[in-house]
Amino acid sequence: MLKKPIPVILDGDPGHDDAIGWVVANASEDFNILAITAVNGNCSTAKAAYNSLRIAALIGYDGPVAKGQDNPLYVESLKAPTNVHGESGLDGPALPEPKHPLDNLSAVELMSKLISESNEKVVIIATGPLTNVAALLLTHPEVKENIAHISIMGGGIQFGNWTPAAEFNILIDPEAADIVFKSGIHIFMAGLDVTEKALVCQPDVQRIKEIGNPVSEIVWKWLDFFYQFHHKLGYPGAPLHDLCAVMVLIHPEVFTLKDMYVEVETASDYSKGTTVGDYYGITGKKPNCTCLMDVNREQFIDYMIKYIEKYSEV
Ligand code: RIB
Ligand code: CA
Numbered sequence: 198m199l200k201k202p203i204p205v206i207l208d209g210d211p212g213h214d215d216a217i218g219w220v221v222a223n224a225s226e227d228f229n230i231l232a233i234t235a236v237n238g239n240c241s242t243a244k245a246a247y248n249s250l251r252i253a254a255l256i257g258y259d260g261p262v263a264k265g266q267d268n269p270l271y272v273e274s275l276k277a278p279t280n281v282h283g284e285s286g287l288d289g290p291a292l293p294e295p296k297h298p299l300d301n302l303s304a305v306e307l308m309s310k311l312i313s314e315s316n317e318k319v320v321i322i323a324t325g326p327l328t329n330v331a332a333l334l335l336t337h338p339e340v341k342e343n344i345a346h347i348s349i350m351g352g353g354i355q356f357g358n359w360t361p362a363a364e365f366n367i368l369i370d371p372e373a374a375d376i377v378f379k380s381g382i383h384i385f386m387a388g389l390d391v392t393e394k395a396l397v398c399q400p401d402v403q404r405i406k407e408i409g410n411p412v413s414e415i416v417w418k419w420l421d422f423f424y425q426f427h428h429k430l431g432y433p434g435a436p437l438h439d440l441c442a443v444m445v446l447i448h449p450e451v452f453t454l455k456d457m458y459v460e461v462e463t464a465s466d467y468s469k470g471t472t473v474g475d476y477y478g479i480t481g482k483k484p485n486c487t488c489l490m491d492v493n494r495e496q497f498i499d500y501m502i503k504y505i506e507k508y509s510e511v
Contacts, residue, residue, distance in 0.1 A: 210238030240286025352472030
């Protein structure tokens, strides 16, 4: 009996690693992508929406793409990290122009419509700040019962990357993250604990370069660009943060998982945006997250390449 594809909504701030996660999600027969929604983070929401349309054209995704909230729910937006993803948010290789316009609905209204209409529980894969997801839960709380999981790239149990304590996606909109973590919806949390080990190194890039299809030609150039920032920091490869939030849904076996109660710090001078994980169960609170704590890097890369190769078949 073939498994029914999981209905998913891809919400992100592309962003090189968001883009590669979407390349894989679109190639997997295990997903039915209901929508792509853009959020402010690596770049403005307008740029993320434009990048989303270009990625959609590249991968042959013809479904709806919607623009999300321009700013975090309550805080001023931090400056976009142009030193990581470039001025456009997706610098590097030239991309096709959009084939379709943005959807007339906002990201929140499109998410609400699609989730309400779905006959199967939907999974939201959020690879940027959680602004859109939190706004959805605040304005349409009734959709919660038709959301199976929220799989996020965000946070870190042991450390941060934008402050010593906080990871970028959570720090951009801590209040939004707090709403999502308290929503009662199960979360797969791909935090820095795992994503900093999901490294794509030069031999892996060479394997992608040798695939030779229109998508792989862009992916290896994205990786080259994305690695520039990390190389300067001494990384041996580019951390594919966002792909972890996609991969865990289709190949959980490549990860080490640990259920944990996690809450978000929203009011602190030094640790605002921290995901505080109850690793030892000290609070006695029921876990709200399945945290990804480690990855078999070789298997992770092999699966990524397998999905990129699928674009040779189209
Ligand atoms: O901290 C890593 C996260 O921030 C990734 O999602 C990356 O795309 C950026 O959004
Ligand atoms: Ca991202």
